[in-house]
Amino acid sequence: MDRVPLERKVLSENDRIAAELRARFQQHGVLCLNLISSPGSGKTSLLERTLETLPRQDRVAVLTGDIQTENDANRLKRFGFPVKQITTGGTCHLDARMIERHLADWKLEDLDVLFIENVGNLVCPSSYDLGEAAKIVVLSVTEGEDKPLKYPSIFFKSDLLVLNKVDLLPYVPFKMELAAENARKVHPGMEIVETSCLGNDGLKEWMNWLERRRKAHQSSQREVVSCST
Numbered sequence: 243m244d245r246v247p248l249e250r251k252v253l254s255e256n257d258r259i260a261a262e263l264r265a266r267f268q269q270h271g272v273l274c275l276n277l278i279s280s281p282g283s284g285k286t287s288l289l290e291r292t293l294e295t296l297p298r299q300d301r302v303a304v305l306t307g308d309i310q311t312e313n314d315a316n317r318l319k320r321f322g323f324p325v326k327q328i329t330t331g332g333t334c335h336l337d338a339r340m341i342e343r344h345l346a347d348w349k350l351e352d353l354d355v356l357f358i359e360n361v362g363n364l365v366c367p368s369s370y371d372l373g374e375a376a377k378i379v380v381l382s383v384t385e386g387e388d389k390p391l392k393y394p395s396i397f398f399k400s401d402l403l404v405l406n407k408v409d410l411l412p413y414v415p416f417k418m419e420l421a422a423e424n425a426r427k428v429h430p431g432m433e434i435v436e437t438s439c440l441g442n443d444g445l446k447e448w449m450n451w452l453e454r455r456r457k458a459h460q461s462s463q464r465e466v467v468s469c470s471t
């Protein structure tokens with residue numbers, strides 16, 4: 243059966259475009275973060291709380307992916323930052339070509355941070371490099387502590403686990419420690435922040451993580467510039 247070679251070709255085409263995107267992000271100093279979770283874990287809510295907190299002059303933009311509807315872009319646009327919806331029309335993940343196409347009329351030199359909200363799915367998005375600097379996986383407390391063990395790839399590949407909806411802990415039998423232990427079985431030392439996007443829990447820790455990544459990115463940019471001059 244010819245299935246394996248075809249799969250390899252499609253993925254390598256994605257990797258080629260993702261490498262070009264990564265080089266462009268690097269050239270223009272853009273920190274690109276790819277948010278991945280099951281549908282409804284709170285990716286858009288986390289971005290809403292983030293955009294609400296960031297100063298308006300921050301050079302931040304969002305590409306948000308869904309199979310259908312502009313709902314998430316409409317939720318995020320009201321904060322005044324550039325936001326574009328990617329509707330995949332059935333595809334269960336974003337790919338690098340979609341990112342390239344939707345960035346075509348944005349100037350990367352005008353951006354410092356690009357958030358990508360992937361299509362809600364813990365499986366397929368983990369196989370598609372989008373040129374991001376880091377993947378972030380969001381898991382909510384209604385989903386069960388065993389998800390890192392069942393879907394290890396995305397937990398292994400993500401730099402940060404956002405454990406969301408902690409305000410619901412009194413109502414669901416979810417053990418935070420076990421979830422963290424499972425995540426770290428798959429990804430030793432994985433960073434974790436515990437958040438509620440409806441309350442304020444953990445949002446400061448999340449914003450601190452973001453700030454640290456932005457600073458680390460800026461200093462790595464300066465090193466690249468000084469090495470190349």
Ligand SMILES: Nc1nc2c(ncn2[C@@H]2O[C@H](COP(=O)(O)OP(=O)(O)O)[C@@H](O)[C@H]2O)c(=O)[nH]1
Pocket residue numbers: 279280281282283284285286287288362406407408409410437438439440441
């Ligand atoms: N209780 C609670 N609900 C939340 C939280 N974060 C998001 N939600 C709700 O979960 C639902 C799905 O959130 P959304 O951000 O659209 O998830 P997405 O599909 O991952 O983008 C919405 O009804 C949100 O209001 C949270 O921290 N606590």
Ligand SMILES: [Mg+2]
Pocket residue numbers: 285286287314359
């Ligand atoms: Mg969403």
